[in-house]
Amino acid sequence: MLKPSILLTPVAIAAAAMLFSKAAFAVSHDPESIQNKALKDVVAFEITEGLTTEVGQRQAGTEAEARARDWSVKKLKALGFQNVRNEPFMMPTWVRGAETAEVTVPYPQKFHVTALGNSASTGDAGIEAEVVYFDSLAAMQAAPDGSLKGKIAFVTHNMHRAQDGSGYGAFGPVRWNGPGIASEKGAAAYVIKSIGTDSHRNPHTGNMNFPEGVKPIPAGALSLPDADNLERIMKLAEKSKMPVAMKLVLTPQNIGEQESGNIIAEVTGRDPSKGMILIACHLDSWDLATGAFDDAAGCGIVTAAAKQIMDHGKPLRTIRILWAGAEEVGLWGGKAYAKAHTGSKHVIAMESDFGADNIWRVEFNLPDGAETVQKQIAQALLPLGIGSSGPPATGGADVSNIIASNNLAVIDLQQDGTRYFDLHHTPDDTLDKIDPKQMRQNVAAWTTVLSVIANSDIDFTMPSRK
Amino acid sequence: MLKPSILLTPVAIAAAAMLFSKAAFAVSHDPESIQNKALKDVVAFEITEGLTTEVGQRQAGTEAEARARDWSVKKLKALGFQNVRNEPFMMPTWVRGAETAEVTVPYPQKFHVTALGNSASTGDAGIEAEVVYFDSLAAMQAAPDGSLKGKIAFVTHNMHRAQDGSGYGAFGPVRWNGPGIASEKGAAAYVIKSIGTDSHRNPHTGNMNFPEGVKPIPAGALSLPDADNLERIMKLAEKSKMPVAMKLVLTPQNIGEQESGNIIAEVTGRDPSKGMILIACHLDSWDLATGAFDDAAGCGIVTAAAKQIMDHGKPLRTIRILWAGAEEVGLWGGKAYAKAHTGSKHVIAMESDFGADNIWRVEFNLPDGAETVQKQIAQALLPLGIGSSGPPATGGADVSNIIASNNLAVIDLQQDGTRYFDLHHTPDDTLDKIDPKQMRQNVAAWTTVLSVIANSDIDFTMPSRK
Numbered sequence: 001m002l003k004p005s006i007l008l009t010p011v012a013i014a015a016a017a018m019l020f021s022k023a024a025f026a027v028s029h030d031p032e033s034i035q036n037k038a039l040k041d042v043v044a045f046e047i048t049e050g051l052t053t054e055v056g057q058r059q060a061g062t063e064a065e066a067r068a069r070d071w072s073v074k075k076l077k078a079l080g081f082q083n084v085r086n087e088p089f090m091m092p093t094w095v096r097g098a099e100t101a102e103v104t105v106p107y108p109q110k111f112h113v114t115a116l117g118n119s120a121s122t123g124d125a126g127i128e129a130e131v132v133y134f135d136s137l138a139a140m141q142a143a144p145d146g147s148l149k150g151k152i153a154f155v156t157h158n159m160h161r162a163q164d165g166s167g168y169g170a171f172g173p174v175r176w177n178g179p180g181i182a183s184e185k186g187a188a189a190y191v192i193k194s195i196g197t198d199s200h201r202n203p204h205t206g207n208m209n210f211p212e213g214v215k216p217i218p219a220g221a222l223s224l225p226d227a228d229n230l231e232r233i234m235k236l237a238e239k240s241k242m243p244v245a246m247k248l249v250l251t252p253q254n255i256g257e258q259e260s261g262n263i264i265a266e267v268t269g270r271d272p273s274k275g276m277i278l279i280a281c282h283l284d285s286w287d288l289a290t291g292a293f294d295d296a297a298g299c300g301i302v303t304a305a306a307k308q309i310m311d312h313g314k315p316l317r318t319i320r321i322l323w324a325g326a327e328e329v330g331l332w333g334g335k336a337y338a339k340a341h342t343g344s345k346h347v348i349a350m351e352s353d354f355g356a357d358n359i360w361r362v363e364f365n366l367p368d369g370a371e372t373v374q375k376q377i378a379q380a381l382l383p384l385g386i387g388s389s390g391p392p393a394t395g396g397a398d399v400s401n402i403i404a405s406n407n408l409a410v411i412d413l414q415q416d417g418t419r420y421f422d423l424h425h426t427p428d429d430t431l432d433k434i435d436p437k438q439m440r441q442n443v444a445a446w447t448t449v450l451s452v453i454a455n456s457d458i459d460f461t462m463p464s465r466k
Numbered sequence: 467m468l469k470p471s472i473l474l475t476p477v478a479i480a481a482a483a484m485l486f487s488k489a490a491f492a493v494s495h496d497p498e499s500i501q502n503k504a505l506k507d508v509v510a511f512e513i514t515e516g517l518t519t520e521v522g523q524r525q526a527g528t529e530a531e532a533r534a535r536d537w538s539v540k541k542l543k544a545l546g547f548q549n550v551r552n553e554p555f556m557m558p559t560w561v562r563g564a565e566t567a568e569v570t571v572p573y574p575q576k577f578h579v580t581a582l583g584n585s586a587s588t589g590d591a592g593i594e595a596e597v598v599y600f601d602s603l604a605a606m607q608a609a610p611d612g613s614l615k616g617k618i619a620f621v622t623h624n625m626h627r628a629q630d631g632s633g634y635g636a637f638g639p640v641r642w643n644g645p646g647i648a649s650e651k652g653a654a655a656y657v658i659k660s661i662g663t664d665s666h667r668n669p670h671t672g673n674m675n676f677p678e679g680v681k682p683i684p685a686g687a688l689s690l691p692d693a694d695n696l697e698r699i700m701k702l703a704e705k706s707k708m709p710v711a712m713k714l715v716l717t718p719q720n721i722g723e724q725e726s727g728n729i730i731a732e733v734t735g736r737d738p739s740k741g742m743i744l745i746a747c748h749l750d751s752w753d754l755a756t757g758a759f760d761d762a763a764g765c766g767i768v769t770a771a772a773k774q775i776m777d778h779g780k781p782l783r784t785i786r787i788l789w790a791g792a793e794e795v796g797l798w799g800g801k802a803y804a805k806a807h808t809g810s811k812h813v814i815a816m817e818s819d820f821g822a823d824n825i826w827r828v829e830f831n832l833p834d835g836a837e838t839v840q841k842q843i844a845q846a847l848l849p850l851g852i853g854s855s856g857p858p859a860t861g862g863a864d865v866s867n868i869i870a871s872n873n874l875a876v877i878d879l880q881q882d883g884t885r886y887f888d889l890h891h892t893p894d895d896t897l898d899k900i901d902p903k904q905m906r907q908n909v910a911a912w913t914t915v916l917s918v919i920a921n922s923d924i925d926f927t928m929p930s931r932k
Contacts, residue, residue, distance in 0.1 A: 053698045056575030064574075108530075109522030109756070112893065200666050201755070201893035225896040229756070232519045289667070290575070290695070427578065427667035430691040 031380040031448050038308045038447035043079065044300035044439050048356070050075060051283075051299070052290035052431045059287040060326035061093030061258035068283055072263045072299075072323055079307055081265035081321065088261040089336035091326050094118050096205075096287060097251030101191065101222065104128060105245040107233055111226035113191065114288065115250045116175060117207035117329055120216035122189065126249035127152070127218065129188050133234040133244075137174045141181055149186035152246050153178075156193040156231055163360065165417035168424075171195055176208040179219035183210060189218040189248050193227030198422035201225055205286055206425045207329055218250045260284070260325035262333045265303075267310040269318040269454065275347035275461075276318045277454055278408075279306060279446070280334075280398040282327035282353060289429035293420065297434060298352035299323050305446030315454035317347070324398040327353075328425075331397055338401035347460040348409045348453055351396025352446070355423075356439040357416040359386050362449070363393035365410040367462050373452060377411070380448045384441055390414065409460045411453070413445050497846040497914050504774045504913035505906050509545065510766035514822070514905075516541060517749075517765070518756035518897045525753040526792035527559030527724035534749055538729045538765075538789055545773055547731035547787065554727040555802035557792050560584050562753055563717030567657065567688065570594060571711040573699055577692035579657065580754065581716045582641060583673035583795055586682035588655065592715035593618070593684065595654050599700040599710075603640045607647055615652035618712050619644075622659040622697055629826065631883035634890075637661055642674045645685035649676060655684040655714050659693030664888035667691055671752050672891045673795055684716045726750070726791035728799045731769075733776040735784040735920065741813035741927075742784045743920055744874075745772060745912070746800075746864040748793035748819060755895035759886065763900060763908075764818035765789050771912030781920035783813070790864040793819075794891075797863055804867035813926040814875045814919055817862025818912070821889075822905040823882040825852050828915070829859035831876040833928050839918060843877070846914045850907055856880065875926045877919070879911050 051058070051068060058068040069086050076084045094117055101113035129152045134140040140148075140155050157174050159167040175195045182190035194204035201223045210216045222230065230246075237244045263283060269276075281298030285291020306319050324333030348366075362381055364374050378388035393412040395403045403410060416438075423429045453460070517524070517534060524534040535552050542550045560583055567579035595618045600606040606614075606621050623640050625633040641661045648656035660670035667689045676682045688696065696712075703710045729749060735742075747764030751757020772785050790799030814832075828847055830840050844854035859878040861869045869876060882904075889895045919926070 049698070053695055053702070054573050056573060056695075107520050107522060199894075199896075199898045201668060201896065202666065225894070225898050228898060229519055229522075229896070232515070236519070428665075428691070430665075430667070430695070432665045432691050432694060 031451055034451045035444045035448050038444040039440050041304045041440050041443040043307050044304035044443050045436050047300035047303055048292055048296040048434055049431055051296040052292045056290050057287045058285045058291060060260050060284040060329045061091055065260060065284050069261050069263055072283060076265040082268050084265040086261045086263055088259050090257045091260050091332035093255050093258040094252055095255055098249055100249045102247050104247050106242045112201045112203055112223040113220045114203040114205045115252045116205060116219045116221060118209055119219040119250055119252050121251045122218045122249055124251060126247050127189050128245060128247040131244045131246045137178055143185060146186050150188050152189045153182040153187040154191050156227055159197055161197045161418050163416055163418050165420055168421060175206050179208050180210045180214045183214050183217045187217060191220050191222055194221040194224055196224060196421045199224055202426040202428050204425045205288055220250050260332060262325050262337050263323040265321045267306050267319040269315050271316055272318060274317045275345040276320045278320050278322060278346050278349045278399060280322040280324060280351040282398050283323040284326050284328055286328050286425050288427045291429055292431045292434055293355040293423050293429050295353045297356035301352045301442045301446055304443045305450055308447040309450050309454055317454045319454055327398055334398040334401045338405045342405045346406055346408055349395055349399040349403050350411050351399050353396045354415040354417055355420045356434050356442060358438045358441050359413045359445045360416050361390045361414040362386055362388050363390040363412040365393040370458060373456050373458060377449055377452050381445055384445050386445055407462045407464055409462055411449055497917055500917045501910045501914050504910040507770045507906050507909040509773050510770035510905050510909050511902050513766035513769055514758055514762040514900055515897055517762040518758050522756050523753045524751045526726050526750040526795045527557055531726060531750050535727050535729055538749060542731040548734050550731045552727045552729055554725050556723045557726050557798035559721050559724040560718055561721055564715055566715045568713050570713050572703060572708045578667045578669055578689040579686045580669040580671045581718045582671060582685045582687060584675055585685040585716055585718050587717045588684045588715055590717060592713050593655050594711060594713040597710045597712045603644055609651060612652050616654050618655045618657060619648040619653040620657050622693055625663055627663045627884050629882055629884050631886055634887060641672050645674050646676045646680045649680050649683045653683060657686050657688055660687040660690055662690060662887050665690055668892040668894050670891045671754055686716050726798060728791050728803050729789040731787045733772050733785040735781050737782055738784060740783045741811040742786045744786050744788060744812050744815045744865060746788040746790060746817040748864050749789040750792050750794055752794050752891050754893045757895055758897045758900055759821040759889050759895050761819045763822035767818045767908045767912055770909045771916055774913040775916050775920055783920045785920055793864055800864040800867045804871045808871045812872055812874055815861055815865040815869050816877050817865050819862045820881040820883055821886045822900050824904045824907050825879045825911045826882050827856045827880040828852055828854050829856040829878040831859040833875060836924060839922050839924060843915055843918050847911055850911050852911055873928045873930055875928055877915055
């Protein structure tokens with residue numbers, strides 16, 4: 001969901017909404033009444049509240065994620081879905097240990113730090129070393145080989161809030177490529193300014209991997225205020241030609257292959273030969289918070305929309321709900337799903353995994369012949385303030401593998417990500433961040449799209465598969 | 467600074483500002499030019515940046531506060547003040563240990579907790595006990611004696627943001643009286659929803675004391691999202707008649723009498739017989755953050771204003787700056803100052819200790835005969851958007867003892883506290899929270915007031931001392 005965007009101006013949206021007339025999108029399942037009913041949804045919030053309260057954090061491969069699967073199967077059955085099941089798979093698991101960071105010279109003070117996923121351990125004694133500062137990943141890349149030997153490399157960035165989350169793609173490499181580059185240049189450890197846009201003492205974790213043959217080193221993220229403080233210290237120290245030393249303790253460990261699982265539920269359709277619509281989210285969260293935005297909300301939204309359709313009567317096509325396991329730590333659930341289900345007939349894949357704020361744009365990647373349906377969806381979404389002037393849809397992380405293996409059509413409902421990276425992968429991703437009104441707009445948009453595509457009998461098979 | 471308030475409407479402020487004319491408040495030191503110069507101040511931010519970057523947290527009685535005193539003496543001398551000195555005193559010191567909290571039954575998950583100042587220790591093994599929930603302090607007070615025996619009492623509250631910080635007075639007793647009440651009812655430990663108004667996983671610490679003869683018990687504050695989660699768990703468990711158990715580990719300790727100190731600096735006046743104007747802030751912070759809002763900013767603001775006056779030429783009266791030590795943990799600096807200086811001739815006391823957001827109201831407690839000066843100040847502050855329709859001034863915490871012992875006149879410049887209790891006593895009280903523009907408005911207001919009172923020769927002696 002992290003692609004460049006073309007923004008519709010509010011004026012353009014309003015003008016389009018005014019032109020919209022009920023007659024223009026009349027279908028067998030009237031979108032307007034379905035939309036209005038969905039705007040009163042309570043199921044999405046109920047699922048998000050349940051997962052974050054009755055389970056809490058749900059790190060992949062841990063007993064907490066297993067409890068989340070039990071909760072999910074029970075909940076999806078209670079909601080009345082069919083074929084509710086857990087499809088287990090194994091995946092390598094890394095767990096957090098102790099984590100502290102402090103400047104020891106010249107201005108002793110403690111910082112808030114968290115280990116990045118797959119960080120090596122410093123050992124209980126920690127590492128104390130001189131800090132070398134770079135204001136970008138490019139600056140560290142330009143440092144001579146061996147120049148970081150025995151040192152702690154510290155890299156900052158200039159990420160800002162953006163509606164479409166573009167900053168993540170631009171500055172994320174500081175997290176996911178930086179540790180390997182630092183290791184190759186001989187660094188003893190690597191710390192970054194958290195990849196985020198907030199001002200709280202809550203560091204952002206997230207996955208990274210060392211390239212084949214590169215020695216894993218300890219790698220952590222400082223909270224943004226702490227990173228700003230360290231940056232000021234580095235600049236003061238440079239002026240006075242004083243060294244800066246940091247002591248870092250990170251003791252995560254790899255605990256080997258553990259069980260995770262994909263939770264599946266269905267609204268069975270009247271005609272299975274028409275192929276399934278796959279709607280996805282991920283059940284696992286990072287361990288630092290209860291994962292309300294990332295991604296209990298996504299599971300709530302897609303499931304609430306499927307329930308709206310189910311409650312309206314059996315749709316033509318089957319809608320399959322996938323609450324994927326182990327997304328955060330390497331898309332293991334999405335890979336396992338694609339492996340297990342490549343032979344099944346899917347027609348369209350969709351995912352919700354970008355919080356719970358208003359959807360502002362729909363994007364499509366549909367075959368020739370679907371123009372009428374596409375136009376119908378775009379018009380039906382206008383009353384919700386959703387435009388359609390975007391690039392082609394590409395799908396979310398959990399459905400990326402099945403989209404690739406089965407060459408699926410895709411529809412993306414893009415959420416407002418302005419505050420997403422304030423919360424993403426931090427301890428602050430908790431239930432209070434959900435705005436129920438915006439969440440209901442999401443459910444209404446998803447219900448609108450599903451009501452059209454689940455009841456349309458046109459062929460969504462993409463050209464190269466024909 | 468936590469008193470009920472009468473708000474001036476924006477319209478009233480604007481109307482008053484329009485009526486304001488330069489001629490109305492002409493004094494020897496022209497307030498308008500002094501104000502305009504002060505609006506360009508950089509010293510307040512420089513002090514706040516220095517204390518939070520080059521020292522960091524400055525808990526009273528620790529080596530960090532001692533480093534802060536060294537930094538302060540050096541800085542105040544460099545700024546050109548006279549009689550810069552440290553006046554040491556001793557005070558009892560409590561320091562934080564390990565702190566964790568987790569629900570163990572029925573929905574295992576970890577919460578963010580911090581010990582309240584003067585909390586007892588649970589010991590390294592912690593306490594695991596059933597949780598009893600109260601939605602107010604009054605509800606816990608109404609519980610039968612002995613009903614909390616061996617249990618962990620959990621109290622929430624309904625504090626909201628307010629411009630004048632009124633919520634702190636209303637709900638603060640949950641923190642400062644609750645632990646004693648819980649102990650008297652037999653509780654093994656006490657946890658609260660942090661006394662604050664934010665939505666972050668950063669609990670609010672703060673001082674409390676057990677009444678004479680009441681056994682100290684472990685007492686901690688959960689972050690607001692965690693407390694909300696525990697509240698939901700308590701309500702679900704109540705419906706299902708399940709017990710809820712929590713494991714709490716808090717290992718703070720009392721380390722006995724330690725040295726703190728008051729830092730003093732002066733702008734010596736032309737006529738010492740006119741008595742000193744005392745302007746105060748506190749140098750110590752809580753240990754969880756670098757104390758930018760609480761209260762490096764206050765020290766920055768009062769000192770920058772004094773420097774503006776000093777740079778303009780020797781004032782009639784001496785201005786004494788007090789950066790008090792050990793405020794957070796029991797006003798030890800203010801008490802020590804009053805004890806050492808009751809014999810000195812002070813005439814007016816003022817303090818800045820409520821962040822760095824805009825000043826919105828001036829309050830006075832001046833003797834008869836000061837009406838003209840009071841009016842002059844009120845008018846001179848109007849261009850800064852500051853009204854004067856408040857209650858009598860009462861002064862800040864650090865000057866409360868000298869005000870009482872010497873019966874001093876007081877002027878309060880009330881700051882906008884809307885977001886103060888988002889940050890107060892949390893890890894989030896860091897430099898990035900300072901809005902330099904609002905901070906400069908503070909410096910301009912303080913400079914305006916000081917320029918009038920330091921150059922006025924009227925007698926500010928309060929009636930009962932005459």
